[in-house]
Amino acid sequence: MGNIVAKFGGSSLCDAGQFRKVRNILAMDARRIFIVPSAPGRRFDKDDKVTDLLYAMHRQHRDGGDWQATFQRVAERYLSIARELALKTDLEEQLNRIRLDVENGADEDYCASRGEYLNGLLLSDYLGFTLIDPKDYIFFTAQGTFDSERTNTALSRRLEGAPNAVVPGFYGSLPDGRIHTFTRGGSDVTGAIVARAAGAELYENWTDVSGFLMADPRIVKDALPIQNITYRELRELSYMGATVLHEDSVFPVHRAGIPTNIRNTNHPEHCGTLITHQAESRDGNHVISGIAGRVGFSIISIEKAMMNSEKGFGKRVLQAVEEAGLSFEHLPTGIDTLCVVLETSQLAPVREHVISRIMELTAPDTLTIHDDLGLIATVGRGMVHNPGTAARLFTALSREHVNVRMIDQGSSELSILVGVDASDFEASIRAIYHEFVQ
Numbered sequence: 001m002g003n004i005v006a007k008f009g010g011s012s013l014c015d016a017g018q019f020r021k022v023r024n025i026l027a028m029d030a031r032r033i034f035i036v037p038s039a040p041g042r043r044f045d046k047d048d049k050v051t052d053l054l055y056a057m058h059r060q061h062r063d064g065g066d067w068q069a070t071f072q073r074v075a076e077r078y079l080s081i082a083r084e085l086a087l088k089t090d091l092e093e094q095l096n097r098i099r100l101d102v103e104n105g106a107d108e109d110y111c112a113s114r115g116e117y118l119n120g121l122l123l124s125d126y127l128g129f130t131l132i133d134p135k136d137y138i139f140f141t142a143q144g145t146f147d148s149e150r151t152n153t154a155l156s157r158r159l160e161g162a163p164n165a166v167v168p169g170f171y172g173s174l175p176d177g178r179i180h181t182f183t184r185g186g187s188d189v190t191g192a193i194v195a196r197a198a199g200a201e202l203y204e205n206w207t208d209v210s211g212f213l214m215a216d217p218r219i220v221k222d223a224l225p226i227q228n229i230t231y232r233e234l235r236e237l238s239y240m241g242a243t244v245l246h247e248d249s250v251f252p253v254h255r256a257g258i259p260t261n262i263r264n265t266n267h268p269e270h271c272g273t274l275i276t277h278q279a280e281s282r283d284g285n286h287v288i289s290g291i292a293g294r295v296g297f298s299i300i301s302i303e304k305a306m307m308n309s310e311k312g313f314g315k316r317v318l319q320a321v322e323e324a325g326l327s328f329e330h331l332p333t334g335i336d337t338l339c340v341v342l343e344t345s346q347l348a349p350v351r352e353h354v355i356s357r358i359m360e361l362t363a364p365d366t367l368t369i370h371d372d373l374g375l376i377a378t379v380g381r382g383m384v385h386n387p388g389t390a391a392r393l394f395t396a397l398s399r400e401h402v403n404v405r406m407i408d409q410g411s412s413e414l415s416i417l418v419g420v421d422a423s424d425f426e427a428s429i430r431a432i433y434h435e436f437v438q
């Protein structure tokens with residue numbers, strides 16, 4: 001029988017009631033044997049996440065503030081879960097040890113990691129699963145980058161033949177044994193690492209939404225969920241701002257050919273979004289998979305007659321961009337024009353310098369900068385097989401009287417990118433959605 005790695009996010013494990021839901025979910029499929037928990041998240045709107053409290057506690061200790069009170073608030077979260085579920089773990093002893101460590105100046109990563117550690121401890125007790133502390137199996141280099149191969153060797157050996165395990169998310173250790181964390185939201189990454197090491201048939205990521213939506217629900221009311229998407233499509237969408245998963249959690253499972261399923265702990269009957277390596281056919285009749293976008297871009301447009309035959313023109317433009325320490329987002333080109341799309345916030349402090357440097361290096365006929373731009377990516381593996389997709393998209397935009405400032409269709413034909421004035425941004429997303437979805 002294959003195994004499933006199930007990662008549960010902070011809201012899925014925020015109190016005893018959520019722990020019960022998790023146990024019920026595991027009981028529904030015996031293949032769910034490797035569990036990766038986050039630290040307890042918010043129970044209600046204005047509540048604090050335990051991880052945020054732990055970071056605050058570390059700062060307070062460092063700055064001579066009242067860290068003990070914050071520690072007590074953290075402790076209470078775990079004590080109430082343990083009490084309500086009648087767990088046997090000696091939590092007081094664990095908490096005392098952590099309190100002592102903080103008193104003795106434990107560093108930030110150690111403090112933050114205790115959120116996952118303690119939740120893993122309680123969950124393993126509640127489920128009757130073995131606790132595997134990631135400090136012994138998830139490794140970083142001395143520079144703090146994740147050491148994927150060393151980790152995979154050690155962790156797969158540990159998981160081999162293990163009947164079950166709880167592996168707390170978010171942290172591992174440095175070569176000198178100190179605790180080191182991933183960036184925020186990093187339990188997603190741990191889940192993907194465990195899935196790869198376990199040779200899982202599926203990586204389930206349980207959260208509080210029923211998968212990805214085809215568009216931002218703040219812009220498109222009642223946007224439909226995406227049932228099936230490929231890792232490459234997902235990359236295009238998350239690059240443009242759609243976030244549900246930590247970016248680094250895609251790589252380990254994608255490379256190992258393991259699908260990821262985003263599921264909702266509060267609605268386990270919903271099949272969520274399945275992310276696969278390759279999807280044969282499209283589900284439903286939508287040509288597109290999703291739409292995502294961001295505002296806050298500027299376009300530098302450089303025009304020069306016969307630019308196409310001038311050797312090294314593009315290189316000199318990019319040299320000016322690089323010298324200013326900027327990274328560009330897109331580079332649409334025409335016969336006599338070249339545009340560089342950048343984030344306005346990055347450009348602002350060096351704007352004058354970049355302009356004069358481009359002028360100096362390329363002597364263009366004209367150079368203009370257009371600010372307040374929104375970029376919208378319409379993504380879908382089905383677009384390539386559907387002639388006329390671009391025509392439909394631009395017709396939908398022109399019906400809304402949207403002035404399209406830039407078009408870029410990547411050679412992958414997985415997405416069409418348009419640049420519009422920020423004031424047209426939301427209307428454009430709605431127009432595209434209604435054209436292709438409903």
Ligand code: ASP
Pocket residue numbers: 009010038039049051052115169170183184185186187188
């Ligand atoms: N607890 C950590 C955070 O809040 C990691 C995670 O939840 O994935 O960022």
